[in-house]
Amino acid sequence: MAAVQQNLSKMISAQLRNKATEFLNSRKHANNVADILQMFDAESDNYTSLLLTIEVIFTELLKRGDLVQEIIPLKPIDHSPEAEYTRWLRECYEAALARCLECVRRGRLSSRLQALVTACKLLQAEGRYPLEPTNGFYFPSVRLKNIFIVLLDSEISMSALIARFQEFTEYKDVQQYGLKVLSSIGYKKSPSSIYMQNYLELLDKLLAVEIPTEAKSKAKERDDEKEDKVLCAVEGKPKFAYHPVVCRRHANRCWGFACQWSLCGSPRAHRRALLLLVERLMPLLAKPHLATDMLCDSLDAGGPISMLALQGVLELVLLHNMCVCVFGRHLPEGLVAAFAKRVSRLALVAAPEDALALLQLLANLLLRHPALKRMICCDDTPTPPLMSGDPIIENQIAFCISKRKTKLNDRQ
The missing domain is CATH 1.20.5 (Single alpha-helices involved in coiled-coils or other helix-helix interfaces)
Structure with a gap:
């Protein structure tokens, strides 16, 4: 049965490749695109072949400039056959993007991962070959916003997809625009635990590449040998201007949203928030004292959450020289x-x-x-001292710690 399904999948993939090739080679096969988009309705589990096909088709159309439609103010809309065909292609492109985002939510995991990658690849292609003429660097932030809206689901865990998205957050333009987009759409008054988890994981991936502090930024300006990775870079056009200050500002805003949520009700989200704070955000905080309440309250949670909170307290003392009263x-x-x-x-x-x-x-x-x-130093200590040695009993401490661990394991 598995072999039959595999052969059927190969046959469908070959048919889709032929349809794509025919369409790209001749306009008389223009309806092939509409047929491919309609095939999404017939499938319910595996959309991989369809996703790869629309990725090939629309990446090539963007490269050719077939989707470019120049709008001149105060000039009547062009109704020539060429202009109408371009508008129809644009409609098909928007429909394909919508189908792609729908597939991120449904189907088997491999198909959902491919849907996310296809959406990102089309974003990259549109950034390099914009739909409208432009002279400077262009990043289609609206497409990224649509991707984030899907990843920030309140009912479905997107952990696997967000982990895959990290391969794109390594690009500086994705990091900068991603933090800006997340800071504009991320806040919810009473989010579900799944939403909080998705949000914190996405923010963690956007901060996976270190954002330079002011001192490191100046050092980097002096040593500019290594060029930053940019997803939508185009040779011959102006380079992307990376602004660490802007990234830090948006990162602080995103973290501010999480601080307003009731994380204690979701141990998993609570642990993820503390990990994010300790491992990524601590050097970026504009007002580190605002993290003290969260860290001190987390010390009473017990288990790994308390250990992370204690590490956060130490980081505040070490990095920001703060007087944290535990x-x-x-x-x-x-x-x-x-x-x-x-x-x-x-x-x-x-x-x-x-x-x-x-x-x-x-x-x-x-x-x-x-x-x-x-x-440390007591002037009124009697001579000789009341205690000639250290009164603490190491074995008793070890016994108490072991007993405490046993109780924690029994609770879990």
């Missing part, structure tokens, strides 16, 4: 002192770079809680 001033001094001592012991066995971050956290605690300085 424990409020109203907490007992002994509790804060116990935490400080535990962190100090951890710093003794940590790697040098981790120990540096832990020491900065300890310095922060000492500033916020001056009474802790007695742990």
Whole structure:
């Protein structure tokens, strides 16, 4: 049965190639495009062959300039056969793009992935060969917006497709325009957990390529040997102007949306948000102090979420030299002192770079809680001291940690 289906698929692919070749070679086969678009209605699972066919057809039409329709203000609409044919081709192109985006939501996974790739390839072709005459760099941001609207689904997880989309976010123009588009359409007042997950994953992919900070941007201007990857670059036309400041501004706006959502109700989205904050966004934050509440609240969640939150606190101290109060001033001094001592012991066995971050956290605690300085130097300590050695029992700590892990595993 599988062999029969494979042979049938090959036969359909060959027929579609022939139809595409006939159409591209002669206008007398113009109806072949309409036939191909109608075949989407007959299919319900695998659209791969149809998607590849419309990609070939319309990429070639864009290269030829057959879809270009110059509109001159105050001039009557041209109704000549050539102009009418061009308008009809434009309608077919829009219909093909709509079909392509529909296939991103339905069918088997391989077909959905191909639909996303085809939509991006047509975006690239339109960027290089615009539908209207242009002299400067052109990026079809409306097409990217339509793709994002599909990927930001509230009911279907788009994790696999967003992961595939990362191969396009490596291009600087896609990153810059993508962040701009996402910042304009991403906000929802009460999003579903699936929407939040899709949104955070898409934002993560847009930030996969590092956005230079001000210092790195200046260094890059001095060392401009490596040229940035640009999806819609055209040889002989003006180059794309990449603006890290604009990217950082849009990234902050996108993160601001996520901060307004109730992430605690969705552990998966909560974990994804913290990962995004710690791994991508921390150096880009314009107002890093706004992340302190989220990080401190996440410390009580337990498990990997608390570990990520603690890492975020350390990053705030290390990168932004912030005075993060993990424990409020109203907490007992002994509790804060116990935490400080535990962190100090951890710093003794940590790697040098981790120990540096832990020491900065300890310095922060000492500033916020001056009474802790007695742990370092106490003038009123009796001589000889009351304790000749360290009273802590390592085996007991290990036992308590092991017991705590057992309880967490039982809950999960």
